Amino acid sequence: xxxDQVRVVVTGLGATTPLGGDAATTWSALLAGRSxxxxxxxxxxxxxxxxxxxxxxxxxxxxxxxxEARRLDRAEQFALIAARQAWEDxxxxxxxxxxxGVVVGSGIGGITTILxxxxxxRDKGWNRLSPFTVPMLMPNGSAGWxxxxxxxxxxxxxxxxxxxxxAESIGYAIEMIRSGRADVVVAGGTEAAIHPxxxxxxxxxxxxxxRNDEPERxxxxxxxxxxxxxxxEGAGILVLESEEHALARGATIYAVAGxxxxxxxxxxxxxxxxxxxxxxxxxERAIRAAGISAADVVHVxxxxxxxxxxxxIETTAIKDAIGxxxxxxxxxxxxGHLLGGAGGIESVFTVLALKERIVPPTANLDDPADGIExxxxxxxxxxxxxxxxxxxxxxxxxxxxxxxxxxxxx
Amino acid sequence: MAMTEPEILAGLGxxxxxxxxxxxxxVTPEKSFVDDLDIDSLSMVEIAVAAQDEFGVxxxxxxxxxxxxxxxxxxxxQS
Numbered sequence: 246x247x248x249d250q251v252r253v254v255v256t257g258l259g260a261t262t263p264l265g266g267d268a269a270t271t272w273s274a275l276l277a278g279r280s281x282x283x284x285x286x287x288x289x290x291x292x293x294x295x296x297x298x299x300x301x302x303x304x305x306x307x308x309x310x311x312x313e314a315r316r317l318d319r320a321e322q323f324a325l326i327a328a329r330q331a332w333e334d335x336x337x338x339x340x341x342x343x344x345x346g347v348v349v350g351s352g353i354g355g356i357t358t359i360l361x362x363x364x365x366x367r368d369k370g371w372n373r374l375s376p377f378t379v380p381m382l383m384p385n386g387s388a389g390w391x392x393x394x395x396x397x398x399x400x401x402x403x404x405x406x407x408x409x410x411x412a413e414s415i416g417y418a419i420e421m422i423r424s425g426r427a428d429v430v431v432a433g434g435t436e437a438a439i440h441p442x443x444x445x446x447x448x449x450x451x452x453x454x455x456r457n458d459e460p461e462r463x464x465x466x467x468x469x470x471x472x473x474x475x476x477x478e479g480a481g482i483l484v485l486e487s488e489e490h491a492l493a494r495g496a497t498i499y500a501v502a503g504x505x506x507x508x509x510x511x512x513x514x515x516x517x518x519x520x521x522x523x524x525x526x527x528x529e530r531a532i533r534a535a536g537i538s539a540a541d542v543v544h545v546x547x548x549x550x551x552x553x554x555x556x557x558i559e560t561t562a563i564k565d566a567i568g569x570x571x572x573x574x575x576x577x578x579x580x581g582h583l584l585g586g587a588g589g590i591e592s593v594f595t596v597l598a599l600k601e602r603i604v605p606p607t608a609n610l611d612d613p614a615d616g617i618e619x620x621x622x623x624x625x626x627x628x629x630x631x632x633x634x635x636x637x638x639x640x641x642x643x644x645x646x647x648x649x650x651x652x653x654x655x
Numbered sequence: 656m657a658m659t660e661p662e663i664l665a666g667l668g669x670x671x672x673x674x675x676x677x678x679x680x681x682v683t684p685e686k687s688f689v690d691d692l693d694i695d696s697l698s699m700v701e702i703a704v705a706a707q708d709e710f711g712v713x714x715x716x717x718x719x720x721x722x723x724x725x726x727x728x729x730x731x732x733q734s
Contacts, residue, residue, distance in 0.1 A: 312676040373707070376700040 250536075253422045254491050254655060255499040257335025257484030258593045259327035259433075263477045263580050266303030267330055271580075271590070272597050275605035276626050280461035280579050282475050289441040295453045297460035298439045299477030299581030316377045317390065318355035319437035323480035323586070324387035325394060328431050332395065335484040338429065338494055346399035346427040347392045348418040349482065350410040351435050352585030352642070353443070354384030360442060387435050387480075399427040407642030408548070410434045411481060411588025412650050416505025418485050419650075428490040433589030435480035444476065450515065452552055464582075465609035466549035466575035467556050467621050474550040477581025481589030483596070500596045503535025503635065503651040510645030517555050517641065521562030524548075527647035528566035528637055535651035537635050539567045542651070544604050544629055544636035545619075546595045549575035550582050557616040559639065564618040567637070572629070574622045578608040588640035592650055595638040599654055602629040660684075663710070663729045670705045674698055684726035706732070 260267060263281030264274035274281070281299045290296050305322035306314050314322060328349070332338075358381040365373050380386050385403035392401035400421065404413040411434020418432030447453045454473035456463035464475040485502050507530065510523040517523065532539055545563055549556045556575075563573060576594050583590060598604050603626050610623040629636075635653040642648075658666075668679030677692055688694040694702070703714045703722075710732045714722070722728050 310676055312674055315674070373704055375704065376697040 251423050251425070252488040253419045253485050253502045254488045255483050255502050255596050255652070256486045256491050256496040257331040258499065258596060259330030259334060260479065260481040260590050260593050261301055261303060261305070261323050261326050262479040262590055263299030263302055266308070268593050268597070272594065275576055275579055275594065276603065278579070278606050278608050280608060281477065282460045282464055282581055284460050293441050293444045294448050294455050295444050296457045297463060297475070299475060300439060301479050316381070318358045318381040318386060320351045320355060320435045321381065321387045321390055323437060323478070324349050324435035324482070325390055327433065327435070327480040327482040328391045328394065331431060331482040331484045336496060338496065340429045342396050342398040344399055344428040345395060345397040346418065346421050346430040347388050347395070347397050347401040348404065348414040348421065348430055348432040349388045349391055349435060350404040350414045350585055351384050351387060352405065352407045352410045353436065353438050355382035355386060356438060356443065357440050358382040360440060391431055395431065397431070406646035406648070407644055408582065408584050408587055409640040409642035409646040409648045410585035412505070412592060412638060412640035412648035413507070413588065413646065415483060415485070415502070415588065415592050415650050416507060416648055419502050419505055422485060422487050429484065429486045431482060431484055433480060433482035433592070434585045434587065435589065436584040436586040437478045438584060439476060439478050447476065454551065462609050464551050464578045466547070466551040466578050466607060467613055467617055468610050469612040469614045471551045471553065471556070474552050474577070475581040477583045478586070479583055479590065480586050481591070481593045483592055498655045500599045501653045501655050503537060503653050504531055505651070506530025506532070506534055506649045508647045510647065512645055514645070515643045517558050519558060521558040521565065523645060523647045524559055524562035524639060524641060525566040527649040528562065528639070531637055531649035531651040535635065535653060537651065537653060541633065541635040541653070542567045542571050542637055543634045544595070544598055545571045545573045546591045546598070546636070546638045547573050547575045548639040548641045550577055555641070557614060560618040569619055571619065572604045572622050572627050573619045574604050575607045576605060578610070588638065588648065591640065592638045595636045596652055598629065599634065599636050599652055602631070603627070604629060657733055658710070660729055663732050664725070666709050667706065667725060667728060670702055670709060674701045674705065682725055684724070684729060686725045687723055
């Protein structure tokens with residue numbers, strides 16, 4: 246990082262996940278190696294081949310007032326809850342509205358709203374639709390609502406890149422501050438896609454685990470016996486701030502958001518490029534954007550979803566971009582895969598890992614697959630070294646989107 | 656069978672509370688939706704959609720804009 250570049254720091258964290266209703270509860274569950282995956286009991290469960298998911302531990306309807314909740318898609322509910330937590334965690338700072346931005350995306354958007362609204366339209370007619378149907382289904386809804394909640398006027402953006410969405414949002418937010426468009430940006434990802442159509446569609450790709458007899462053991466990134474990803478839901482949000490702004494108000498700083506690296510595979514709509522070049526290049530660019538060296542990166546929160554094809558390729562990419570030294574973990578083994586929310590919560594976890602210098606284990610990794618080229622933390626959490634260190638959160642999405650976000654200790 | 660005014664008021668109070676959070680007891684006949692209850696046009700549509708289901712009446716858009724007070728809605732449902 247050149248001297249004249251604006252340094253961006255993380256000053257607030259918020260999350261609502263299958264493991265807990267906030268970042269702290271989720272984090273302690275991760276360190277304990279607990280699974281948030283449970284059997285589903287919905288009346289449609291017999292129509293789909295996958296009968297479990299990572300349902301949010303705290304229902305957003307129990308957190309938000311009813312009049313507010315009914316106007317929001319579930320993905321927007323998660324986003325707003327996590328954003329309010331992050332904002333409070335940052336000390337509810339006073340910020341010039343013209344210098345306050347929002348970047349929060351979702352991989353799919355308000356799909357439950359779309360499907361339910363279609364039923365209402367078909368069965369009862371157009372004039373029984375909620376007037377909030379459009380704001381609930383639009384994928385930029387979360388960014389819009391958060392900007393209203395905070396009175397943010399520097400710009401509210403919604404990146405969409407499937408499972409890379411949350412990380413892309415954070416990368417975009419870092420660049421918003423670096424380029425001088427904002428002093429503070431609330432950024433992350435959200436998803437609420439536990440609906441039979443989504444499960445059926447992912448199952449049609451043969452991408453989901455069908456380990457129905459052992460839901461807690463189903464999400465097993467890097468394991469030989471893995472058979473697909475497990476769907477989760479929730480949101481993860483960071484408050485990003487220029488270091489100057491944070492120091493001036495005496496904020497508590499978690500970490501430096503060093504920079505993001507982006508790349509695209511240009512190869513296949515859903516399968517990763519087999520040599521791992523796309524992921525490797527994203528990590529190299531993140532390292533360059535953060536002004537650090539590969540040797541500084543001691544931890545990677547891997548994208549590792551537990552599908553048969555991707556996990557080994559990512560370890561090759563990590564080894565090629567960083568080396569064999571970082572401690573790698575796959576927290577999706579416990580949260581499931583939050584799609585557009587994944588980069589949000591996993592950036593929260595990466596920041597906490599740096600701050601507390603500890604890496605949560607990868608659950609269900611009983612028998613590492615052949616071709617794993619880096620050290621995966623399993624069993625117990627592992628300590629990170631003292632001194633100035635860095636960590637990377639990887640997020641890759643259908644479409645061939647690769648994003649790596651590099652954080653460093655402050 | 657026509658509903659009585661207290662029955663309609665109770666039903667409306669419940670709907671308005673559900674949609675806006677305004678206590679049902681504040682939903683009294685003389686109240687204006689915009690001036691007294693601070694209900695915006697989209698919320699008014701939400702209330703109309705719910706009222707149509709609750710009371711089994713159709714509220715056409717050109718009628719909806721004439722319903723300024725709680726009493727107006729009560730009269731419309733009774734008519």
